[in-house]
Amino acid sequence: MTWAPCPDPIPGEAESVDAIEMVIVPRAVDLGEMEVRRALPSLKRQMVGPFIFFDEMGPAEFLTDQGIDVRPHPHINLATVTFLLEGQIIHKDSLGSDIAIEPGAVNWMRAGKGIVHSERTAPDKKASGQRLFGLQTWVALPEQLEESDPAFIHHGADELPVVDLGGGSARIIAGTSFGARSPLETASETLHVDVILPEGARVPIEVGVEERAIYTLSGTIEIAGQSFERGQLLILRPGDALTVTARSDARFLLFGGEPMEGPRYIWWNFVSSRKERIEQAKEEWRRGRFETVPGDEAHFIPLPETIGKPRLATGRSHA
Structure with a gap:
C-alpha cells in the first residue's frame, strides 16, 4: 500500500522548530559479548505513553560457541515487546511457549499477575555464530489489567503491514500509523513502528497518540534543521506534526501511546501501580512460588538483594 504525506512543517515557526521536547542519550552497559543501551527509564524521562523500559541490544557479533543465556x-x-532487526532468540515461558524470535516479527508477552521466561541462543546458532541486533521494551498495563492472566502473542513478519513511503518503508508493529494498523491487540492505545528511509527521503510524522518518541537506530536524520545520529531518543512534543528527513540511509523506531492513568513503580523485572504488589512479588520469587518454565525448572536468576527501593516512574502528564 502507498501512503499520502501531509504538509511539511514551516521553517521558523515555533510549533515546527520546537517539535523535539528533549533528547536522551542512552546509558551503555557492556555485557561482555554484547552492549546494551538503555534509553528508558532515564533521569530526564521515565515513560513515553505506556513504555516504561527501552533497551537496544547490540548490534553484536557472536562467534562460534557464543550467544545469550538469560535464565x-x-x-x-x-x-514485554521483543523486536529483532538481526539474529534469533529462543523464547520459552511458564505458559509452555517455545518459539524462535526472528527479525520483523513482534513478540508480546503479557505478564499480568505473573510469568516466568528465558531467552537463549539456539544450539545451531551457537555452533555457527550469529549477528544479533534488536530492541526489547516494556509496556505498563492499565491498572485494571495489571493482574490479568498472562499470555504470549506472536505475529510473524509476514503478518505485520508494511507501508510504502516512496522509497522507504514503515512496518507497523503495534497500533495505527501511516494509514495501516497492526493485528497486535494491545492493552492500551500503543504506537510502535519500524521506519527505514534511504538518503534524501522525507516522511511526515502524524500526531496520532498523545505521547511519541523516535529512537534512531542507524544513519542520520534531520528534524526542523537539527541533525540526530544513531543511538538517540527524541521525545516529541505532544500535538506537533513534524517531518523527518534522512541525511543518510537511516532507520528509526517511532513509538509511544496514551499515557497511563497514573505513575508506576519499577524494581528489577517488576512493574506495578502499587508498591506493595512489588514487595509481594519479591517474596513470591524468593520462596519459589512463581510457575516454572517447562523443562527448565532447575535454572533461574536469584532475586537481587542489592537493588534499592522501587523507583517511581512517571510520564510527561504526571511529572
Missing part, C-alpha cells in the same frame, strides 16, 4: 526470571503487571 528464567519473573515479570508482573507489564508486557
